[in-house]
Amino acid sequence: MEISEKIFETAFLEFSKIGNGISNERVSIFKNHPLLVKHENYKYDIKDDAKNQLLTNTWKDADLGTGRILECVKNAINLNSNNLIDWRKKDDFKKLKANRENEKLLFDFFKTKIEDENAFNQFHEIGFSYQLIAYLFFIKNFQKYMPISQEQFDKIFNSLGIDFKTSHNCSWRNYLEYNEIIKQFKKQLSQRFQNVSLLDAHSFLWIYGFQLGSIDEKPKSKKESKLKEREETEILIDKAKPELEIYKPEKVVDLESLPDLENEIDYIENHRRLMEIGDLAEKIVLEDEIEFLKNDFPDLAEKVRLVSNNPKLGFDILSFETDGSQKQIEVKAVSENKNSKSFIISRNEFSKSKIYSNYYVYCVSGINSETPKILRIKNPDFENNEEFIIEPLTYKITFE
Known part of the structure; x- marks a missing residue:
């Protein structure tokens, strides 16, 4: 499918508006564009983390049927940072039994001992969702295949006048065409920026979708939603708290409650x-x-x-x-x-x-x-990654 220059210009104009005045001319490498750095480059980390969990170089024929290969793939899917799959879709993988046949399919797929089309069709027959299948292809080869969110990308394509739908169309042919559309945007972006990857083009389209009003800056995981709900609740509680009077603590130790020596903790x-x-x-x-x-x-x-x-x-x-x-x-x-x-x-x-x-x-x-x-x-960023909750357990007191 050929993406016309007019379609690209429409998307690029909206992308620039979202940048709120950021000069695209001052950015030579597209991955370094402030919008990508802020909203989308985390996907590179997900890809790297998934590779570190897969450890495909260590897979041996002797592992088939032991459950190890299945466990490696499950770990690559269930990353705390992974929001490229809806948390409900991740459960699809739990249906897969750790037998030799299923592990052979995964082994052959990630070791490229089976044609991608054949693997896609077998994943589909097993019952994997389109989103999960696309994620497996993405972590296998991110230079060729992209993750997918059917509903959102259908809205993006429709708003640009691209006659193509992914929802309820899980097939190898549909997935190839989806990736081809993104490749066309990569080709157009490469005329303006250096070192544009397929993942950059995917991020470009996702950010363009912000203006449609139905796409979050970054898909929220189940944990993120709960944290946000808890934060909002704590704000309401804080507002309702009355001011406390200054007082001097007067509590003393109850001697009767002291433990016997033999029951004391041996630190x-x-x-x-x-x-x-x-x-x-x-x-x-x-x-x-x-x-x-x-x-x-x-x-x-x-x-x-x-x-x-x-x-x-x-x-x-x-x-x-x-x-x-x-x-x-x-x-x-x-x-x-x-x-x-x-x-x-x-x-x-x-x-x-x-x-x-x-x-x-x-x-x-x-x-x-x-x-x-x-x-x-x-490379954990403990202070800026919402997946981590930091609690002070000890304090250093300095005084003169």
């Missing part, structure tokens, strides 16, 4: 146990990093080091990406409470997470089980 023992758990978590990650690299990148595997004995570094393990670049890994044994996870981070670790170029936090759960799990968070 030294607790600390020792926490240290053991932390050491075990580091051992699990160290072995996993070496195992991941040693088959295809033995030289890099030999360089992986445990450096937790030097707390000034702010991380526990020095490892490497497959391209040879360093990974600074801070290991955390996480505690889980229903659907949330938590860990303690020191001031130094918090600071170093902002400094190192390739800083990871590896969250290890199920440490004492036969199959511990590792959640990898790359």
Whole structure:
């Protein structure tokens, strides 16, 4: 499908209006455009995080039927930051059984041992939603395939006079045409900007859709919606609070309620146990990093080091990406409470997470089980990412 220059100019004019006076001429690389930086470039992080969860380079034929491949793909789908799939659509993947046949399909798809059209049709037959299928193709090859939100993109295409619909049209042919339309916009954008990717063109159309009045700046996850609701409730409560009078506390300790000595908490023992758990978590990650690299990148595997004995570094393990670049890994044994996870981070670790170029936090759960799990968070922006809730647990008091 050929996108005319007139259609592109219409979209670009509205895109510029949304920029509220931002001069497009001053931006040479489209990815650096302030609108993309503010609203859309998080999708690159989702893609990278998904790749780190997939670990397709480590998949072996012996894994088929064990559930490992299914678990890797599930982790790549259920990223906390992933709003490219409606949270209700993510449940589609839970229907898939961890048998050899299903894992062989995923193995062949991500290892490119099966034609993409064949894989698409098999995913559709299993019962995957269009949105989930598109996401799998996106994390496999983001230079060729894009995520999809049928209802919103149908509104975008319709407003531009493009006679094409994706809703209720889940098919390989429809998906190819959808990506072809985005490629046409990439071609037009490339005449104005440098280094335009297919994902940039996808973001351009999504931002254009803001003016339609029905697209959020960034799709809200279930967690984000709950946080917003809680914040609004807290504001109402604060408004209703009367001013408290200044008073002097007069409470004293009830001597009868003091515990017996034998029931008191042994803080030294607790600390020792926490240290053991932390050491075990580091051992699990160290072995996993070496195992991941040693088959295809033995030289890099030999360089992986445990450096937790030097707390000034702010991380526990020095490892490497497959391209040879360093990974600074801070290991955390996480505690889980229903659907949330938590860990303690020191001031130094918090600071170093902002400094190192390739800083990871590896969250290890199920440490004492036969199959511990590792959640990898790359370059976490704890202060500015709403997925993280920061709570002060200790305070430093200085006085003269």
